[in-house]
Amino acid sequence: MPPSVNGELCDGCTLCVRSCPGDILYFDKQAKIAKVQYPDECWHCDVCRIECTEHLKGKPAISFTLPSSWLH
């Protein structure tokens, strides 16, 4: 399951969009935050959250929720 971007915390720095090795994120110009375009193609590598955590100094806007079908 893809990362979830918290719109309140995201400052639109675009580092996650740039850093995703799978090109699954994009920048929403209206909302001015990052969003996920290709959720099924996420590898859960955590690069987006790593970059976000460093940029937002420990409080990332990104979190992960796995699909139920992967847990049962």
Next chain:
Amino acid sequence: MEKTPLIKTSAFYGICVVGHLTEKCANCFHPGEKVGRRTLPIKRCKVLNGILEFAGKEMSLTSNLALLERSSEAPSISRKEVRLETDVLVIGGGGSGNFAALTAREQGASVILAEKAWNHRAGCIGAGLDHWQFFLNEGEDWDTPEAFTRWMVETVGPCDYKVVSQAVTNKMLEVKSRIENLGVHFVQDKLTGTYERTQSFGQPGPWWLMSDNTVVLLPALSTKVRQNGVKVLDWVMITELLRDERGSIAGAVGFNVRRGDAYFISTKTVILATGAANRLTANSSGNPFNTWISPFCTGSGHAMTLQCGAKLADIEVGRATLIPKGFGTPGVNAITGMGGYFVNRKGERFMSKYHKMADRAPRGVLVGAVMKEVAVGNGPIYFDVRHLREEDREYLLNNLFIVDKPVLGEYYKQKGLDLAKDLVEVEVCEFMPNAGIFINENCETSTQGLYAAGACTTACPTGIAQASICIAQGLTAGENAGKKSKMLARPDISEDVIVAAIDRIYKPLNGGSILPLELNARIVDACSVLRSLATEETLKQAFQKLQDLKSLSLRANNLHDLMRAHEVEHLLIVALATVFASIQRKESRQYLRRKDYPDRDPAMDKVHLVVEYATSGGLHHSFTPRDLGPYTGS
């Protein structure tokens, strides 16, 4: 090399708070803009030699607008053509590719590195790694270069003695010192200062070092590569290699996956550092992106190798590991290295039935044992770490599991698993082809000018997928390609050939019958036979299904689709070669299990099964002797 101080350019390259960068941006001089509840200061970007420093990190200068747009709504796809010349073209960032670029550059060659993602975080270890494998040559018999070469040849998979000795073993300690110089730190005992080392996968002694900060490596390496004068093309996917009339490497074409620009690169040598071939099959979740190692590597290097007249070897013996059910992740060596073990549904530890090293047996033995236990009705299978000391279990979770794959912590939490109290059900992950580009001790293929390094080659065989082995090859390939390129003339290639190759890049955008991930799903369906007991009949059926897929034309609606289209096109080539080779191998070995040939054939220990394209165009196989050195094979 010293970093050249950044210079002020006459044109301002600005970036406004919503990330727009243009060469003369009218929007870039806002004092600050409210985004949500924050007011963000203006950021000014510094550019030197085409390298953009954005938010303190370096990347290729490219139009941010296209980079950031939702790719299905990109205003228009740029068809601008970029033509470049170089001595060495490295295809694929990541550990092997970046180190290959570095050592090629150290030979004085001009080097381009093309990576379809941002090189800063590309490849399997973009987010870090918990374990590194090194012998340290500090006196014990098991801790020597020769012990390592022996383990590779006898235990890990069908590799060659001379190739491993020269391309891998000889470079291992250099890998360690280079990554340490880039900031990687290995865990040491606080009192004695000696390295903490663990053992698994049939190693004769504890070769694993643990690292708590490998997440720093790719960014530091990528920056060093750029600063050393390698031209890094972020977001450029190479789709096809071109050869001159003699059949030697002459060039490559590709495109910018976020802008669309076409690239033709004239090059004397190519180093394929494209990683393993994933998305051929899927684990129980059915999602081919839910993988052990990077799903964005789909065998592009393998496909281009065949298309260039070079060879793959032993791809059909496969590669797989054990994963917590439903979630692709590394971690087996962490479990067994820390003293965890596998139990069946009866609670029995069973690995000692299959190998004297029990849970520290080679990976192929562990996977085979789990398959057999399930086949005789003893499944499900679990891993058990309840017996570990609490501090060891905490270390396993917090310093190993989630350093290697951070989201694994979320998996345990969201599944409600407490490693202190619960068994964790496991399954065999997706089946991947064994690393297969057939190389010699210089990392050369049989095609003049074509090299390969890392998880895509026969020197990183089936039972291991480890960064130190991959990077060692990167060092070897870069050095050799760099030296060789200085002896070669600029190759000739006709304009017609270049234009035709560039046109082929964009063909899926002009219409077609199947979307990339639909074709991927059909490849996964056809290759599912490789995840269970196969027979001649079922393999031939799979081969026919894959042949039928060749007649479908891929359709891409946007640049993201176009990247996936080329990935899947390469994957189909690899799938055909893998199933073809499986039919030819009349035995079971490593992960290839044949119901009609259930046993390993000792005669096959001594040979490689080589696959290449015949001059008529179809797949052709042959056997070539393995170089076992003084050892017996596996």
